[in-house]
Amino acid sequence: MVDLSTDSDSEFSAEIPAETGGLRMTKQRQEVYRLLLEQRDHPTAQDVFMRVKDTLPHISLATVYNTLEALVQHGLVRQVNFDREPSRFCPNLADHGHFHDKVSGKIHDVTFKQGVSLADVLELPPGAVVTGIEITLRGELPMEESAK
Amino acid sequence: MVDLSTDSDSEFSAEIPAETGGLRMTKQRQEVYRLLLEQRDHPTAQDVFMRVKDTLPHISLATVYNTLEALVQHGLVRQVNFDREPSRFCPNLADHGHFHDKVSGKIHDVTFKQGVSLADVLELPPGAVVTGIEITLRGELPMEESAK
DNA sequence: ACTAAAAATTAGAATTATTCTTGCCTGTGG
């Protein structure tokens, strides 16, 4: 317990770190987030659960779900869905889509070419305000590439 | 699957109608398919179930699921997913994406502008062979338009 | 430090969309 000054006027303690989007960083959230940043292979909640147990053996699956939701709400992580498969989680915040390789089962991030905007490509309903985009590609990669 | 005739000569019975992609058309399948073609508002399996009961009161939900799956397998209908919501079904076979209006809850088909190909826009992994694309937009439409 | 209030965690129950199982029915060909 660090004893903070009991001084009356005083500056307030550090504002919530912008980096975490105002999310209180508990052990569990730190570990889950760190793990997502470290292994960027788009794990499911189950995957995260199994991995995080190495460092936090007592964590519960519910906490993993709660944590992932909190990270998503606070904009630190994106939730990605393929058909009806379990959701996957991705710490890449840049605008991007996902290529799902049928052969290896791996998912690759796919960025947009410079200078193109989706509006250039799609016949949007007039007046539409787009707040979110999701692009999913399915296909195959030659072996050498999918081993990447 | 389809049993090809083992007969030596003989004409074959009428070829499977191309229109149905080789799917045997029962009452249930006809109704479900007709309904999808008629009300193109991207219904869920539940929606279809409720609607089709008007004409086939004894149909079961399992049959609706089976039928929708069969229609999808045979390429007559597309299955569309938004996040983890129940799947929706869409008889529009042309390449298109979906715009999900938060306000009205309605889903609008979004076609590609002429002459653009996704490969022009995305930084695909080298060698990638794309077999399927899914584009989902989320946002809002001004009132007049969403009433359309 | 002491305490009350707020937020997070946990374990397990509940929910929900979907799939599976089992038995019955129907249409077709021999």
Add this chain to the structure above:
DNA sequence: CCACAGGCAAGAATAATTCTAATTTTTAGT
């Protein structure tokens, strides 16, 4: 008529996720 294949219905089973209730941890005030 009989056998067989495919379809259908009803309900059970499954799987991902969410909810509930109880406990623990953190925060803030004094």
